Amino acid sequence: MPTVFIPTMMRDLTGxxxxxxxxxxxxxxxxxxxxxxxxxLRDRLCRADALAPGLQVSIDNVMNSRGLRAKLGPHSAIHFIPAIGGG
Known part of the structure; x- marks a missing residue:
């Protein structure tokens, strides 16, 4: 089964x-x-029918631009990467 790595800022919902x-x-x-x-968690990760603004998804260590439609393999590692602010 694919594995989702939970971002630190969302672990309050996962205990x-x-x-x-x-x-x-x-x-x-x-x-x-x-x-x-x-x-x-869905409400934190999604807005309407897309990933939440400022959030990217990495599948098997590759950033993916297909968002919610991105395909997964049976052993995929999924990371949700929040944008980093700065300037």
Whole structure:
């Protein structure tokens, strides 16, 4: 099963759990599976029908621009990367 690595800023919803195995063949399905286990995560990760602004997804250490449609393999590692502010 794919594994989602939970960003530190969202671990309050997982009781401190830092990684979770999820069902799904794309990012959308993985987020649904994640939200089934930890209600509220979908609202933190998504806005309407897209990833939340300022959030990117990395699948198997490759940044992906397909957002929720990005395909997953059976052993994919999924990281949600928040934007880093600065200037």
């Amino acid at each position: 401190g759990v830092d990684r979770v195995e999820v069902a799904g063949t794309n990012v959308r399905e993985a987020i649904e599976s994640l939200d089934d286990q930890f209600p509220g």
